[in-house]
Amino acid sequence: MTQRELAILGLLGQGLTATSLGHHFNISPRTAQKHLEHIYRKLDVGDRLMAVQKAARLGLLDQGLAVVTNGRV
Numbered sequence: 001m002t003q004r005e006l007a008i009l010g011l012l013g014q015g016l017t018a019t020s021l022g023h024h025f026n027i028s029p030r031t032a033q034k035h036l037e038h039i040y041r042k043l044d045v046g047d048r049l050m051a052v053q054k055a056a057r058l059g060l061l062d063q064g065l066a067v068v069t070n071g072r073v
Contacts, residue, residue: 001042006060008035013052013061 001009008021016024021032036048043058045051055061 001039001060005035005039005042008032009039009051009055010061012036012039012048013055 004025008025011021011024018032018036019029021027021035022029025032036051040046040051043051043054045054052061
């Protein structure tokens with residue numbers, strides 16, 4: 001998973017929408033949605049709830065939050 005996808009996944013776990021993610025990363029909501037689609041495909045899930053649950057089990061949410069809070073994305 002890319003650093004951007006991990007950062008988006010971390011914020012997805014906090015409940016942000018594609019529009020909010022777009023504002024946060026200064027990208028269009030459509031681009032944010034494409035990132036979400038890539039995340040879902042890589043995690044082999046169909047929606048954001050399943051993505052967050054699987055990412056939590058895999059320990060990916062902590063990585064995503066670290067990327068966001070360290071400002072590396």
